[in-house]
Amino acid sequence: MIHLQDITFIRGERTILNGVNFHVQKGEQWVILGRNGSGKTTLLEFMNGYEFPSSGTVDVLGNRYGQCDVREVRKQIGYISQSLIEKLTLRDPLWEVVATGEYAFLRFYQEIPEEVKAKALSLLDEVGLLHMAEQPLSTLSQGERKKAMLARALMQDPKLLIMDEPCAGLDLYEREKLLVDLDNLRKRDITVIYVTHHIEEIMPLFTHVALVSGGRIAAAGPKEEVLQPSTLSEAYELPIEVEWQHGRPWIRVVPSEKGATV
Numbered sequence: 001m002i003h004l005q006d007i008t009f010i011r012g013e014r015t016i017l018n019g020v021n022f023h024v025q026k027g028e029q030w031v032i033l034g035r036n037g038s039g040k041t042t043l044l045e046f047m048n049g050y051e052f053p054s055s056g057t058v059d060v061l062g063n064r065y066g067q068c069d070v071r072e073v074r075k076q077i078g079y080i081s082q083s084l085i086e087k088l089t090l091r092d093p094l095w096e097v098v099a100t101g102e103y104a105f106l107r108f109y110q111e112i113p114e115e116v117k118a119k120a121l122s123l124l125d126e127v128g129l130l131h132m133a134e135q136p137l138s139t140l141s142q143g144e145r146k147k148a149m150l151a152r153a154l155m156q157d158p159k160l161l162i163m164d165e166p167c168a169g170l171d172l173y174e175r176e177k178l179l180v181d182l183d184n185l186r187k188r189d190i191t192v193i194y195v196t197h198h199i200e201e202i203m204p205l206f207t208h209v210a211l212v213s214g215g216r217i218a219a220a221g222p223k224e225e226v227l228q229p230s231t232l233s234e235a236y237e238l239p240i241e242v243e244w245q246h247g248r249p250w251i252r253v254v255p256s257e258k259g260a261t262v
């Protein structure tokens with residue numbers, strides 16, 4: 001589904017990524033972890049064709065970027081990021097914002113076909129927001145906006161769903177509700193790539209984890225193998241414990257003898 005091969009990404013004097021190989025096969029659902037500035041969003045931008053590596057190749061859904069029409073590939077990719085939410089028009093009714101996802105437009109300037117509206121309403125129902133369909137986007141809470149983005153991304157029946165910290169800024173309740181919706185994606189034939197800072201967001205849906213550190217993929221593979229305390233402790237430079245409960249990993253930083261955590 002996705003093949004990033006021998007990727008380097010150099011900006012100015014800085015080598016941000018160096019020798020990155022990342023492969024996603026059909027049926028795998030990936031989480032990408034890594035410290036601030038490690039290059040996670042940059043990897044997502046490569047997958048969407050919004051950014052290009054300094055060297056190396058990017059193949060997505062059988063298309064090599066640089067030798068295909070990226071816009072055509074993007075029609076098969078749902079992308080949920082904060083920057084997208086900021087681009088949408090806050091005064092538009094929710095159902096219309098969701099419906100625009102059908103064509104990957106930010107806004108409609110013509111009449112929306114009835115079947116497109118019906119699909120938007122059905123997806124809003126799926127994420128529990130049907131009762132808000134006529135409300136302007138501006139009146140929704142942050143959590144509701146994230147759910148709306150999920151519904152919008154699903155309008156195109158994407159093969160790939162790429163999410164950049166969708167739970168950022170959500171309270172515990174909103175986060176858990178969104179995570180349940182995400183976990184329900186297993187009912188669809190869709191591959192998910194999910195960037196987060198919070199290991200407990202790794203729902204049972206996810207099968208694999210990649211850890212970006214020092215400009216490389218420090219570890220990648222089945223989640224139980226990568227989420228080892230020793231691997232995480234090295235990447236985050238902290239003594240870390242991991243406990244699995246209810247199919248999810250929970251992380252704890254082990255306090256040092258003096259009571260400090262670092």
Ligand SMILES: Nc1ncnc2c1ncn2[C@@H]1O[C@H](COP(=O)(O)OP(=O)(O)OP(=O)(O)O)[C@@H](O)[C@H]1O
Nearest residue numbers: 011012016034035036037038039040041042043197
């Ligand atoms: N186009 C660019 N020009 C210059 N520097 C860039 C560019 N794109 C990314 N960077 C730099 O590359 C580094 C990695 O950025 P990226 O946003 O991918 O990190 P991240 O792992 O997603 O970080 P965070 O967890 O803080 O969101 C950052 O230091 C960023 O400033």
